[in-house]
Amino acid sequence: MKQSEAIRIHNEAVALAQKATQDHHEKQGEWGACGFAWVKIRPATQSFARQLKKAGVVNLASWNGGYDIWNPSGHPTQNISSKEAGAVAYARHLESNGVKCYAQSRLD
Numbered sequence: 001m002k003q004s005e006a007i008r009i010h011n012e013a014v015a016l017a018q019k020a021t022q023d024h025h026e027k028q029g030e031w032g033a034c035g036f037a038w039v040k041i042r043p044a045t046q047s048f049a050r051q052l053k054k055a056g057v058v059n060l061a062s063w064n065g066g067y068d069i070w071n072p073s074g075h076p077t078q079n080i081s082s083k084e085a086g087a088v089a090y091a092r093h094l095e096s097n098g099v100k101c102y103a104q105s106r107l108d
Helices: 003-028 047-055 080-096
Strands: 035-041 067-070 101-107
Touching: 003 047, 003 080, 035 047, 035 080, 047 067, 080 101
Parallel strands: none
Antiparallel strands: 035 067, 035 101
16 A cells, blocks of 8 residues: 555545544533543554554554554544544544554543
8 A cells, every 4th residue: 555545544534533523522512421532553564554654643553562543533522432433433434445443442
């Protein structure tokens, strides 16, 4: 995979994550449990992950392998379910483009 293709896929996934998080946040609001959500891209040796590293989108490998894209929507909410909606949208777009990844979350 070329770097330009990886960046295009990443940017599309970010836009989908932003929309999903915003839509969920408009319905749910700030009420609910606080937490974090991210997407784990593993293994870090797959072409997409290597291209994100070269482009500076990710820096260091996660402590448990692969790369983590924290809060892919960039939304400032603390509502975990809104952040999860964005992470799931991001991961689904990557998966539809052949990238091995999955959304994760944890309560704060």
